[in-house]
Amino acid sequence: xxxxxxxxxxxxxxxxxxxxxxxxxxxxxxxxxxxxxxxxxxxxxxxxxxxxxxxxxxxxxxxxxxxxxxxxxxxxxxxxxxxxxxxxxxxxxxxxxxxxxxxxxxxxxxxxxxxxxxxxxxxxxxxxxxxxxxxxxxxxxxxxxxxxxxxxxxxxxxxxxxxxxxxxxxxxxxxxxxx
Numbered sequence: 191x192x193x194x195x196x197x198x199x200x201x202x203x204x205x206x207x208x209x210x211x212x213x214x215x216x217x218x219x220x221x222x223x224x225x226x227x228x229x230x231x232x233x234x235x236x237x238x239x240x241x242x243x244x245x246x247x248x249x250x251x252x253x254x255x256x257x258x259x260x261x262x263x264x265x266x267x268x269x270x271x272x273x274x275x276x277x278x279x280x281x282x283x284x285x286x287x288x289x290x291x292x293x294x295x296x297x298x299x300x301x302x303x304x305x306x307x308x309x310x311x312x313x314x315x316x317x318x319x320x321x322x323x324x325x326x327x328x329x330x331x332x333x334x335x336x337x338x339x340x341x342x343x344x345x346x347x348x349x350x351x352x353x354x355x356x357x358x359x360x361x362x363x364x365x366x367x368x369x
Contacts, residue, residue, distance in 0.1 A: 191252060192231075195253070203243070214238050236250065274309055283309065283320045285321075285323075312340070318342050324336070341357045
């Protein structure tokens with residue numbers, strides 16, 4: 191996490207590599223090597239970084255600080271679904287292609303993962319949170335493989351109604367349609 195965190199904190203604080211290197215009394219190339227994970231700073235540089243960014247060394251080494259900045263709330267009763275928006279603040283529909291499907295269940299609330307998915311937008315779809323899933327194999331018959339199904343996010347299992355069709359994402363079965 192160290193290399194990602196140094197780069198993230200530097201950018202978050204609006205510092206160039208040269209500015210941060212000067213503040214740490216190290217060469218810019220050394221800082222660049224830290225950010226690329228090619229070398230690791232010694233303990234005195236870690237202490238300087240910790241003091242400079244007002245963060246514990248433990249957090250600097252072990253936590254993904256970028257993800258923590260995205261996290262709004264964290265408890266066992268709630269999840270926050272990551273979304274992307276366009277320049278007009280409209281929610282995009284993230285497309286989970288079949289090659290990305292395996293990681294979706296683990297990463298559906300990871301802003302970095304979601305930001306890397308392709309996006310589609312349909313102006314006629316009402317407001318809400320949607321995902322697009324590429325159909326593969328016979329997981330969503332009668333729809334053909336290669337088609338895309340657009341799904342509305344269901345927050346609570348009690349919102350599921352009889353005689354409606356749902357796409358279920360599971361670790362064991364990937365994505366499939368359930369009626």
